[in-house]
Amino acid sequence: MKFTNCNLAVTLAKAKCADRSPWTKTREQLGMGRRGDWATGRLGDWETGRLGDGETGRRGDGESPSPEVPQSPGPLVPLAPLPPCPPAPLLPTIVMLLLCFLLTSCQLETPPQGVKVKVERVVSGQTVEISNTQGPERLRLLGINAPDWRQEPHGAAAKEKLQQMVEGKLVLLEYDIKTQDNYGRQLGYIWLDGQLVQEVLVRDGYVLAASLWPNTKHEQRLDYAQKWARVQELGIWNAEEPLRLTPAEFRRRQEQQNNS
Known part of the structure; x- marks a missing residue:
């Protein structure tokens, strides 16, 4: 997994040292709520409506997300494509x-x-x-x-x-x-x-x-x-x-x- 936000990477590293799930801890620290409802076992986040509704089981309730959810990091900027390989120069x-010609012409040989x-x-x-x-x-x-x-x-x-x-x-x-x-x-x-x-x-x-x-x-x-x-x-x-x-x-x- 690649991270483009340095703070997010540091947070994950600290969570790992605390022997907890890094992804769960990061979401809790960032105020994004739980991924599911642990009381009912339903998938979803009742507070934010992300990924589903823990009460109804729907994939979203259309409610606006929690204001505490931070903005996601900016989109990854793709690397510029490598230029095509130029043809082999002459x-x-x-x-x-030229070296072969000079070696042949300058080699020590018996005078004619x-x-x-x-x-x-x-x-x-x-x-x-x-x-x-x-x-x-x-x-x-x-x-x-x-x-x-x-x-x-x-x-x-x-x-x-x-x-x-x-x-x-x-x-x-x-x-x-x-x-x-x-x-x-x-x-x-x-x-x-x-x-x-x-x-x-x-x-x-x-x-x-x-x-x-x-x-x-x-x-x-x-x-x-x-x-x-x-x-x-x-x-x-x-x-x-x-x-x-x-x-x-x-x-x-x-x-x-x-x-x-």
Whole structure:
């Protein structure tokens, strides 16, 4: 039972200590009369008419109550309802991805080993032309898939970004397990000023992370970079103008349309 009146609670406590019914004593002290007529055993209060009439057995005699009856305590004020739980914020997710990205980028690892080559020309968002002692050769960048040049505006954007980064510059070419593809192109990663170029392209939303076995040396860091780009909705992950088809799916549909 909850009490909203402090005096009433104190009275009940004193009644309990006197080994009497707390409710009966409280009613007597407050002048509310007896709950029933102890002489007849009838339920009711002849003096106040509350809960019934001890003489007639009726539930009330319509008489005005005794002036000694105190006013009941004020109504309980309900507690304000708790506000609805807000949706889970994106901040913790972004912070976790940022930490993973920083840990991957800053972890102590063996510096890349490779050869210095000059990028003569950028062919697409994933292929460059390099010069070495044997003459110009094409290099397919490992770990990424760039949008097809017909997938506007993403195909052109990926090529332009790669041009800004490496065209006409010396880069470090790092090989993996397989060094040449079925088209005779070299396969490798390129580094510029200590940065993995493929990682920058993925992180900024220009290309997709796509490592193919057995060349998976930097698969984890490229996956983290792609998760970051997706959360930030950068480039091909922009909700207003996303890359709706992977490059392979896009080319397959183009071939189907040309053959139909």
